[in-house]
Amino acid sequence: MSIVIKNLSYEHSDKTPLFHQVDLVLNKGEKANLIGANGTGKSTLLKLIATTSLPAIQLGGTAYYLPQINTNQITGQTIQEALQTDKKLQALHRILQGSVEEQDYVDLDDDWQIEENIAQALQYWQLEAKDLTLPMHQLSGGQQMRVYFASIHIHQPDILLLDEPTNHIDQATRQLLFDFLDQYRGTxxxxxxxxxxxxxxxLTFEITTQGIQAYKGNYDFYKMQKQEELSSLQHRIDTLSKDLRQVKTDQQKLLQKQQKAVGQHKKAEQKGGLPKIVVNTLKNAAENSSAKSTEVQVEKQQKLQGELWELKDQLEQVKPFHLNFNSSNLHTNKVLFQVKEVNYQYESTADCIWSTPLNLEIRSGERLLIEGVNGSGKSTLLQLLAGKLRPTTGQVERLTPNIVYLDQFYALLDPHKTILEQAQAFNHNLLDEASLKNTLFQYGFRPESWAKPIMQLSGGECLHLTVCCLNLSLASIDVLLLDEPSNNLDIFGLESLYQALKTYQGTIVFVSHDMNLREAIHPNRVIEM
Structure with a gap:
């Protein structure tokens, strides 16, 4: 076995549980996904596997852990330190200069080919041979990630633990990573x-607050299995609902029968056909029998109702949530934006962003992708289109008012408001309180969550609330301006976003490195900045 976890639980410092009684077995050479909603502990579990010596975690070999990298916060680390080769290289150089210190030979660990191995790894990851003492912050985000991948190449660990490895990389590097993992023989x-x-x-493992469920296939297989579980759960709910209706019908019939029997006893008593003691005996026997029958029926109904509520609660937790943006009513090919001789200069820079002013026309029905290297002004153009920035030169004409700008931080939301307060702030159609709360419920927000502050929401919850608020305030959305909207979403939030964008009828102008999002939007025009 490469990774064995038995009965592992974890709680935050404030004693709030994160996950409970996790069991996981991953055999040598197996390659598995760890998926789950934001906040279920995926990254925490990877870190625990990599950095702790808990008795609940057993590893069968050397492990290499690549956490989520914030490329903007890498300071001080050199390339050779990121490659984890600095000690070996320094020891090798001292030995070649005549050192006979035992520690140098211990540090080198007989790895006399370390320089050749580094060169081969850098070449595979398409990195130029650089001075390895250069600081990492001088590299682009994509280059930094390739350095970390090269480190894996050099050390050839038995176990790889990777947290969001495709963040910050372009399509070419992404394909290199795919090929490398396909050829990698470890776990x-x-x-x-x-x-x-x-x-x-x-393989796919899904982590929840209750533990881990294993699925013997890839993500598509997992989705298929979840759909089967969903169908089975729905069938059980339908069956229980039918049984419950039958119990209620039987109970009504029993009540009618009891009332009829009571009426017959009264008639017999009034006629005087039987001695009073006999009438009372029969009456008591009937009442006792009726009471017992009623008790049985009530218990049966309560049991079925409890099971039904439990199953419906399970269904709410596992069924996928479908988002929809209110589509545009505009006919296609109507001019929505005219960008005329536009340029922009930030206060911190001496020159405008673009060497040549922009001229651009965007029409309804277009799905426009804005591409370019970091710093080329992609996000700036979106903010100019949205009216969040005023051009330094030229002008931007917006010919429709129903424009929505969405970025990865969901800036439409006020982090200091609660969920309910945020919905109330966007209630431009003046729904009554009951209708407003019902709308929140339809978007996956239960009553117990309505007082929760926005700042405590996950990326997926922010997406759901943003779409809910937009649909509360706008009958139709003519234009979606999207700036990396898929960042900060878990896989379930992404699926919701992809589906919503596929079905949205309107104009989309977007910036994204997410290839799946690009496929969902299916752009019909690309602008290179």
Whole structure:
């Protein structure tokens, strides 16, 4: 076995439980996904496997852990430190200069080919041979990620633990990573929202607050199994509902029968055909029998009702949530934006962003992808279109008012408001309180969550609330301006977003490195910045 976890539980410092009694077995050479909603402990579990010596976790070999990397916060680390080769290289250089210190030979660990191995790894990951003492922050985000991948290549660990490895990388690097993992013979456990990567693994583990469920297939297989579970659960609910209706019908018939029997006893008593003692005996026997029958029926009904509520609660937790943006009513090919000789200069820079002013026309029905390297002004253009920035030169004409700008931080939401307060703030159609709360419920927000502050919501919850608020305030959305909207979403939030964008009828202008999002939107025009 490569990874064995038995009965592992974890709680935060404030004693709030994160996950409970996790069991996981991953054999040598197996490659598995670890999926789950935001906040269920995926990253925490990977870190525990990599960095702790808990008796509940057993590893069969050396492990390499690549956490989520914030490329904007890498400071001080050199390339050779990121490659985890600095000690070996320094020891090798001292030995070659004549050192006979025992510690140098211990640090080198007979790895006399370390420089050649580094060169081969850098070449595979398409990194130029650089001075390895250079600081990492001088590299782009994509180059930094390739350095970390090269480190895996160099060390060839038995176990790989990867947390969102496709963040910050371009399509070419992504394909290199896919090919590398396909050829890698060790064990892999990874967390990712990249559906193509998830579909290249042979096992899937889903983590919840209650533990881990294993699925013997890739992500698509997992979805198929979940759909079967959903169908089975729905069938059980339908069967129980039918049984409950029958019990209620039987109970009504029993009540009518009891009332009829009471009426007959009264008639017999009034006629005087039987001695009073006999009438009372019969009456008491009937009442006792009726009471017992009623008690049995009530218990049966309560049991069925309890089971039904429990199953419906399970269904709410496992069924996928479908989002919908209110589509545009505009006919196609209507001019929505005219960008004329536009340029923009930030206060911190000496020059405008673009060497040549922009001229651009966007029409209804278009699905427009904005591409370009970091710093080329993709997000700036979106903010100019949205009216969040005023151009330094030129002008932007917006010919429709129903424009929605969405970024990865869901800035439409006020982090200091509660869920209910946020919905009330967007209730431009003046729904009554009951209708407003029902709308929140339809978007997956139960009454117990309505007082929860926005700042405590996951990315997926922010997405759901944003779409809910937009649909509360706008009868139709003519234009969606999207700036990396899939960042910060778990796989379930991503699926909801992809489906919503596929079905949305309107104009989309977007920036995204997410290939699955691009496929969902299916752009018909691309602008290179």
């Amino acid at each position: 892999v456990l990874l967390v990712s929202h990249d559906i193509e990567l998830l579909n290249r693994q042979s």
